[in-house]
Amino acid sequence: MEERMMHQVDETVARYGSTDEALVEILRDLSQQAGYLDRPTLAAVAKKLAVPESRVFSVASFYSMISVEPLGKHVIRMCQDAPCHVAGGRKIWETLEQALGIQFGQTTSDGQWTLMPTSCIGLCAVGPVMMIDDEVFGNLTPEKVNEILARYREQDGGAA
Numbered sequence: 622m623e624e625r626m627m628h629q630v631d632e633t634v635a636r637y638g639s640t641d642e643a644l645v646e647i648l649r650d651l652s653q654q655a656g657y658l659d660r661p662t663l664a665a666v667a668k669k670l671a672v673p674e675s676r677v678f679s680v681a682s683f684y685s686m687i688s689v690e691p692l693g694k695h696v697i698r699m700c701q702d703a704p705c706h707v708a709g710g711r712k713i714w715e716t717l718e719q720a721l722g723i724q725f726g727q728t729t730s731d732g733q734w735t736l737m738p739t740s741c742i743g744l745c746a747v748g749p750v751m752m753i754d755d756e757v758f759g760n761l762t763p764e765k766v767n768e769i770l771a772r773y774r775e776q777d778g779g780a781a
C-alpha cells in the first residue's frame with residue numbers, strides 16, 4: 622500500500638479511536654480523502670481495528686457515502702427514500718439512468734459520472750432531491766434534470 626494512504630489510515634484511526642463503533646466514521650472519512658477505498662486500505666483498517674476484513678468490506682459496501690470503487694469526476698446521489706419517491710423520484714431515477722446510459726451503482730466508461738442512490742438528506746419538502754458532488758438540487762422534474770446535466774457537460778467542455 623502507498624505510504625501516504627497508510628499514514629492517512631493511521632491518522633484517521635487515531636482521530637476516531639480504534640473501536641468497532643468508529644468503523645463507519647473511519648471508512649467515510651477515508652473514502653472522502655481518497656475518493657474511494659481499495660482493498661489494501663480496507664485491509665489496513667481491519668488490521669488496525671482488529672475486526673475481520675469481510676466485515677470492513679461489507680460495511681464499506683453498504684453505505685452510499687463510502688465507495689469501494691473509483692468514482693467518476695461527478696458523483697450524483699439521488700435520494701431513494703419514500704418522501705422523494707412519492708414526489709416523483711422514480712421518474713427522476715429513470716431519467717438519470719437514461720441520460721447517462723448507466724444504472725445506479727455504475728460509472729460511465731469515460732469516467733465522468735457515477736450514479737448512486739442515497740438515503741434521506743433532510744430536504745424531503747423539496748423532493749425529489751439529488752446531489753451532484755456537493756451541490757443539492759430539489760423539486761426535480763425530468764426536464765430540470767436534463768438541464769442540469771447539460772449545464773455540467775457544458776462546464777466540462779462538452780464531455781459526454
Ligand code: FES
Pocket residue numbers: 700701702703704705706740741742743744745746748750
Ligand atoms: S426523503 Fe428524500 S430528502 Fe428526505
